[in-house]
Amino acid sequence: MTRRLNGLALALLLLAPSAHAVWDLDTLLLGFAAVKSSRAAFSEQKHSALLTTPLQLTGELSYTAPARLEKIVATPVRERLIADGDRLRLERGRADGGVSTHRLALDDHPLLRPLIAGVRATLAGDGATLARHYVVALNGSAQAWELNLLPRDAAVRAAIVRVRLHGRGTQIREIEISEAGGDRSLMRLRPLPE
Amino acid sequence: MTRWAPWLFALLFAAGTAYVGMRVNVTTDMAAFLPQADDLRARLLLHELRSGIGGRLLLVGVEGETPARLADINRALAARLRASGRFGFVNNGDGLTADERERLFRARYLLSSAVTPERFTADALARALRAQLALLASSAGVVTKQWLARDPTGEFLQVAQVWQGDAGGPVRSDGVFFNADATRSLMLLLVAAPAFAVDAHAAALAEVRAAFTAVNGESSARLLIGGAPAFAVSAQDGIRRDVVRLSMLATVAMVMFLLLALRSVRAVILSTLPLGFGILAGVCAVGLGFGSVHGITIAFGSTLIGVAVDYPLHFLGHLTRPSTALSGRSPYEHLRRIWPTLRLGALTTVIAFAALTFSRHTGLAQLGVFAVAGIVAAAATTRWLLPALIPHNFQLTVPHGAVHAAFARFARVAPRAARPALVLAVAAAVAIGANAQKIWAQDLAALSPATPAVKAADARLRADFAVDADGPLLLAVGESAEAVLQASEQSLPALAAMVARGALTSFDAPARLLPSAATQRMRQAALPKEDALKARLAQALRGLPFQPAAFAPFVADVAHARTQTPLIPADFDAHSGLLDARVAAGVFALDGQWVAATRLRGVSDNATDAALLTAARAAAPSVSWITVAPKRDATAAMHDYRDRALRLWAIGAIGIFLTLALGLRSLTRSLAVFVSPLAATATTVAMLSLAGVALTLFHVIGLLLVMGLGIDYALYFDRLGQHADEWETTFPALWKAWLTTLLGFSALLWSQAPVLTAMGLSVTLGISLSFFFAAAWARGAGRVA
Numbered sequence: 001m002t003r004r005l006n007g008l009a010l011a012l013l014l015l016a017p018s019a020h021a022v023w024d025l026d027t028l029l030l031g032f033a034a035v036k037s038s039r040a041a042f043s044e045q046k047h048s049a050l051l052t053t054p055l056q057l058t059g060e061l062s063y064t065a066p067a068r069l070e071k072i073v074a075t076p077v078r079e080r081l082i083a084d085g086d087r088l089r090l091e092r093g094r095a096d097g098g099v100s101t102h103r104l105a106l107d108d109h110p111l112l113r114p115l116i117a118g119v120r121a122t123l124a125g126d127g128a129t130l131a132r133h134y135v136v137a138l139n140g141s142a143q144a145w146e147l148n149l150l151p152r153d154a155a156v157r158a159a160i161v162r163v164r165l166h167g168r169g170t171q172i173r174e175i176e177i178s179e180a181g182g183d184r185s186l187m188r189l190r191p192l193p194e
Numbered sequence: 195m196t197r198w199a200p201w202l203f204a205l206l207f208a209a210g211t212a213y214v215g216m217r218v219n220v221t222t223d224m225a226a227f228l229p230q231a232d233d234l235r236a237r238l239l240l241h242e243l244r245s246g247i248g249g250r251l252l253l254v255g256v257e258g259e260t261p262a263r264l265a266d267i268n269r270a271l272a273a274r275l276r277a278s279g280r281f282g283f284v285n286n287g288d289g290l291t292a293d294e295r296e297r298l299f300r301a302r303y304l305l306s307s308a309v310t311p312e313r314f315t316a317d318a319l320a321r322a323l324r325a326q327l328a329l330l331a332s333s334a335g336v337v338t339k340q341w342l343a344r345d346p347t348g349e350f351l352q353v354a355q356v357w358q359g360d361a362g363g364p365v366r367s368d369g370v371f372f373n374a375d376a377t378r379s380l381m382l383l384l385v386a387a388p389a390f391a392v393d394a395h396a397a398a399l400a401e402v403r404a405a406f407t408a409v410n411g412e413s414s415a416r417l418l419i420g421g422a423p424a425f426a427v428s429a430q431d432g433i434r435r436d437v438v439r440l441s442m443l444a445t446v447a448m449v450m451f452l453l454l455a456l457r458s459v460r461a462v463i464l465s466t467l468p469l470g471f472g473i474l475a476g477v478c479a480v481g482l483g484f485g486s487v488h489g490i491t492i493a494f495g496s497t498l499i500g501v502a503v504d505y506p507l508h509f510l511g512h513l514t515r516p517s518t519a520l521s522g523r524s525p526y527e528h529l530r531r532i533w534p535t536l537r538l539g540a541l542t543t544v545i546a547f548a549a550l551t552f553s554r555h556t557g558l559a560q561l562g563v564f565a566v567a568g569i570v571a572a573a574a575t576t577r578w579l580l581p582a583l584i585p586h587n588f589q590l591t592v593p594h595g596a597v598h599a600a601f602a603r604f605a606r607v608a609p610r611a612a613r614p615a616l617v618l619a620v621a622a623a624v625a626i627g628a629n630a631q632k633i634w635a636q637d638l639a640a641l642s643p644a645t646p647a648v649k650a651a652d653a654r655l656r657a658d659f660a661v662d663a664d665g666p667l668l669l670a671v672g673e674s675a676e677a678v679l680q681a682s683e684q685s686l687p688a689l690a691a692m693v694a695r696g697a698l699t700s701f702d703a704p705a706r707l708l709p710s711a712a713t714q715r716m717r718q719a720a721l722p723k724e725d726a727l728k729a730r731l732a733q734a735l736r737g738l739p740f741q742p743a744a745f746a747p748f749v750a751d752v753a754h755a756r757t758q759t760p761l762i763p764a765d766f767d768a769h770s771g772l773l774d775a776r777v778a779a780g781v782f783a784l785d786g787q788w789v790a791a792t793r794l795r796g797v798s799d800n801a802t803d804a805a806l807l808t809a810a811r812a813a814a815p816s817v818s819w820i821t822v823a824p825k826r827d828a829t830a831a832m833h834d835y836r837d838r839a840l841r842l843w844a845i846g847a848i849g850i851f852l853t854l855a856l857g858l859r860s861l862t863r864s865l866a867v868f869v870s871p872l873a874a875t876a877t878t879v880a881m882l883s884l885a886g887v888a889l890t891l892f893h894v895i896g897l898l899l900v901m902g903l904g905i906d907y908a909l910y911f912d913r914l915g916q917h918a919d920e921w922e923t924t925f926p927a928l929w930k931a932w933l934t935t936l937l938g939f940s941a942l943l944w945s946q947a948p949v950l951t952a953m954g955l956s957v958t959l960g961i962s963l964s965f966f967f968a969a970a971w972a973r974g975a976g977r978v979a
Contacts, residue, residue: 048330050342050744055331071333081333086367090334102334105366109337159340183339 025127025138028145031170033125036065040172040189048183061189063123069116083116114156118149118163119175134163143168199582203471203575210474218481221488237785238669238822250282250395251775252383253655254402255373255418264379265370267406267415272381274405280398282384287370290357294773298357299341299350303755305709306349307356309717313347314727314752319734322347327738344747356706357773364659373658378418380658384775385423392430395423420652428644432946433489440493440950444941448503448934455930456510464580465506468572471579472502475571476564483563484556490949491560494942498565501543501903501938502572504931508536508910509576511927512920513584525581532924533577535913538857540573542850543902549846550895553838557949561895601929608969615970619873622880633879634836635888645946668701668792668806672817675763675781678790679710681814688809689792692802699796704780714760724753839894846898847872850905867912870967871904871960877967878960892949896956903935903957904964911972932965 039062046055059073073079078093088104106113114133121129130136133156134149147165151157159180166174175187256267272286283291290298303309312318326346329335341350364371364380371380383402387394399419406417448469452462476495480487512528547569550562626633668689670681682705692698709717722730727749735742766777781790797803803821810819855864875897882889910928914921939961942954 046330046335048339050741051330051739052741053739055327055739057331073331073333077328077331079332090332092328092332104334111336112333115336159336179336 023142025136028138028142028147029122029125029127029130031125032123035123035125035170037194038063038123038171039192039194041192042187042189044185044187046183046185049181050183060192061187063120066124066126067120069120069123083120088112088116110155111159114151114153114160115163115177118165119172122147122165122172199578203579207471207474210478214474214477214481218477219486220492221486234671234818234820238667238789238820250385250387250423251421252385252398252402252423253420253652253659254381254383255378255420255651255655255658256381256406256415257378257418258414258416261367261372261376261379263413264372264415265368267409267413268370268379268381270409271402271405274409275381275383275402278401278405280386280401282386284381284383285371286379286381287366290354290773295354297773298353299345301758301761302345302349302353303721303752304714304717304758304760305356306352306717307706307709308347308352309349309720311720311722314720314722314730316730316733319347319730320738323734323738323740327740343744344751346745346748357776378654378658380655382659392423392426396427396430399424399427418651418655420648420655424648424652425644428648429947430489432645433493436945436947436950437489437493440941440945443944444938447937447941451930451934451937452503455507455926461510464583465503465510467579467583468506468575469502471575472498472568472572476568479563479567480560484560487564488557488560490557490947491564493945493947493950494561494953495564495568498568498938501899501935502568503934503938504906505536505540505573505576506580507931507934508532508924508927509580511930512923525584529577529581534857535909536573536576538854539906539909540569541853541857542905543899544569545849545853546846546898546902549842549849549898552845553842558891558895598926598929602925605925605969605972608966609972611966612970615873615967619876619967622873622877625880626876626883629883633883633889635832635890666794666797666803666821666823668794668810669820669822670790670792670810670814670817671787671820672790673788675783675788676711678788678817679705679708679781680712681810681817681819682790682792683710683713684814685792685810688806688813691809692806697798697802697805698794701795702780702793704777704790704792707780708761708763708766708777711760711762718756718758718760721752721756723756724749727752835891836889839891843894843898847901850901854905863912866971866973867905867908870908870971871901871964873967874904874960874963875900877963878956881959882955887955890948890952892952893956896953897960899953899957900960900964903961904968907932907961907965907968908972911968915973929965932961935961 039060042057042059042061044057044059046057048055056076057073058075059071062070062072064070067083067085069083071079071081073081080089080091082089082091083106086106088106088109090102090104091099092102094100104112106116117129117133121127121133127136130149133153134151137148137150139146139148145167147167149163149165151160151163157180160177161180162176162178164174164176164178165172166176171189171191173189175189176184178184254271256264256271259267268286272284275281276284285291298305323346326338326342326348329338330342338348338351341348364373366372367376371382372378373380383398385395385398387398402419403417410417449462449466452465453459456462456465473495476498477487477492480491509529509532512532513525544566547562547565550558551566553559553562668685670678670685672678672681682703686703686705689698689701689703693700705713721727731745731749732742735745763777763781766774779791781788783789794806803823807819807821851864851868854868855861858864858867878897878900879889882893887893907928910924914924914928917924936958939954939957942950943958945951945954
């Protein structure tokens with residue numbers, strides 16, 4: 001609670017000095033950089049050309065500075081994806097109730113890196129990483145901003161067309177991933193207290 | 195004879211030069227000097243050392259900067275090299291390229307070991323689809339989704355796992371290969387040119403260096419290059435440099451020395467004629483016999499200059515003043531006087547080299563043919579051409595200077611050392627006998643003429659890439675690729691059992707990468723027909739939120755796979771990537787047979803070999819099974835090499851002795867002459883050994899030449915004992931001949947090729963000792979004027 005208030009306070013402080021101050025990407029990222037950890041409950045809808053109805057997922061997304069992002073899926077399958085730096089650990093619930101753990105290297109899965117980077121770098125306030133993977137376009141204001149990320153790498157663009165982040169202040173409220181071929185996923189986030 | 199000899203020789207010279215200019219080309223492939231062997235194991239060993247794909251793979255490393263900077267340099271370098279078009283592939287961080295993935299994907303139903311009838315029942319399909327659904331929901335779904343519509347049962351992932359499961363090798367960091375401690379970024383290049391096109395390889399290497407310089411800019415990064423092409427290019431450069439440099443060096447030294455020794459430009463020119471004809475004859479003979487001449491043969495041949503000059507020196511020596519007893523005679527008469535000795539000397543040297551012509555090594559046989567033809571031509575030129583070109587009553591005035599006085603004093607004093615010399619020779623013989631095993635070289639790499647820098651870079655890069663050429667192999671040898679692949683499949687259970695028992699850590703069997711055609715057809719038969727598959731799929735889709743039409747590509751692909759042509763090794767011949775390289779390393783043709791090679795890792799002990807062979811033979815009796823352990827077998831090959839060398843030397847020595855006995859017609863004299871070069875040989879070997887030089891076949895060849903030349907010295911010292919009146923003419927010629935040979939062969943000591951330095955060292959040391967022993971034991975030499 002305190003941290004979130006601080007983040008918000010900081011954002012307000014940054015905005016306060018004058019109405020003439022420009023609120024831009026750097027300001028937004030600076031705000032995020034001050035937030036050292038955050039948690040949010042999500043509900044995600046995955047639309048696919050292969051499916052007759054979208055998949056519905058629920059779970060929790062948590063971030064710890066500087067590079068740890070965790071996605072804990074509760075329904076319809078139990079799964080935990082932990083991205084810490086360059087290492088990826090995937091824990092999946094098995095039919096027999098046990099858990100199988102897979103370690104993945106981001107280098108082996110060239111699509112995962114930009115996806116994780118898009119969210120994690122934003123939460124970390126790391127403009128350089130964002131710029132390396134994406135062409136970044138920011139719209140809106142501090143109260144309601146939209147970050148459009150277009151992948152730079154041609155191979156990644158062949159699979160992922162766009163990543164769109166919606167938010168307020170230092171909270172991401174929506175993550176939308178649009179894939180080539182028409183599939184997309186829309187994740188709505190509700191911040192949780194620490 | 196006098197009149198037409200010059201014309202005949204001129205004609206031969208013109209014909210020879212024309213032939214050489216038009217027909218003869220020079221090769222530099224070191225394979226001509228490597229051991230060859232008959233048995234299959236040795237041939238397989240050599241194939242491992244020089245295998246086709248390995249012969250084109252370049253290992254590149256960049257070090258000396260931070261990992262991030264190294265990665266950037268690596269990527270920039272790779273981009274430039276890909277654009278250059280000189281390389282089949284440039285792999286700086288891919289496991290499999292997109293193209294390779296596509297090939298595996300298209301053949302997934304043939305390659306996947308999970309394809310059985312049970313996999314395509316309605317129930318199994320339903321289970322697979324439910325798992326795919328879970329994957330779609332998962333974060334991993336973004337990866338597996340691309341194949342879902344065409345490959346719901348996941349065959350491609352099965353296949354990819356087998357292909358990408360590597361043991362050891364470089365790690366990937368930031369998308370680029372690095373060695374284990376991240377101090378060196380790595381790259382694997384396949385040169386587009388075929389394996390023995392050394393010039394094309396040299397161009398490729400130059401491209402790499404130029405691209406690195408362009409990319410590197412100001413930073414302190416260093417480039418390392420290893421791999422077989424680097425060796426071949428380094429060897430070729432070295433040999434080419436040697437041929438040019440040594441020929442020039444030897445020629446210049448020789449001409450200067452002759453001018454000093456003979457004090458007559460005409461005499462010097464005459465002296466070079468036998469040498470010129472000798473080399474021409476040598477090159478022609480090798481060209482006629484082998485079709486091409488090896489660079490090392492030419493470099494070696496240019497040092498035979500030192501030998502070919504002996505004959506005119508002896509002849510011209512006879513024409514010097516003062517020799518009132520001989521004045522007034524024609525050059526022909528002078529020549530006839532010394533011809534018997536000269537002929538015998540030439541003959542023994544020829545016999546020494548004739549032994550080489552029977553060797554199975556192309557390189558050695560070439561040396562033998564070159565030497566035989568060269569020496570015969572040089573002697574013939576001295577015998578028939580020189581007298582025709584020398585005017586009657588031609589006489590050289592050569593004052594006997596300080597050098598001659600020194601040699602004369604040496605010849606006078608040497609007989610006092612006769613007994614110590616005997617002690618020395620006997621001690622040497624005993625020392626050799628006691629340490630017989632230890633004097634020989636064990637390491638095949640000692641024969642490579644690449645520079646030490648290239649060898650060191652290659653060793654470091656091989657360790658980084660875990661290119662394990664030393665690991666033991668289990669080989670199945672048979673009539674066809676299919677036969678050996680089936681045998682490899684049949685051996686898989688036995689190999690797995692050994693791993694389970696702990697006798698092996700792991701293995702790479704070719705059948706796991708490329709199943710036999712029979713197995714592929716079996717898998718094809720396991721795939722359901724199109725209508726049946728559609729029905730089962732419809733049943734499996736019940737209750738699942740998939741679009742019914744989503745899996746039409748899957749049905750089409752399975753239908754296609756049912757009639758697909760099975761993959762065979764020939765499909766991987768393009769050598770356009772690691773996929774092809776791995777298949778080619780596992781299944782290949784050798785001398786009309788096919789071989790399937792399984793690489794073994796972590797072999798616990800030697801008993802494993804025997805156990806494996808028994809199990810493999812029981813599992814697949816229709817092919818032959820052998821094991822090859824490159825490190826162990828290379829040592830055995832070197833021993834075999836050494837035994838051949840000794841045999842060659844023995845044959846040469848016996849031939850020399852017989853020739854001697856026939857020529858001198860006296861057994862005691864023959865023995866007296868034979869013993870000094872023999873003693874010199876023994877002492878040379880002992881001294882080399884003491885100095886830490888490991889002997890190879892090429893030292894032995896040098897020692898064979900020492901026998902041939904040493905006989906000459908002993909013969910002339912013996913002759914001096916009988917004809918004291920010739921002291922003024924023959925003795926100067928003798929020490930000048932020794933000195934010219936010494937000068938000629940010491941040029942070899944500066945060569946880069948171990949082959950040549952070995953010969954240079956053994957000959958220079960050997961003939962010096964020969965001269966000493968011959969002088970010490972000469973009979974009647976006390977009567978020095």
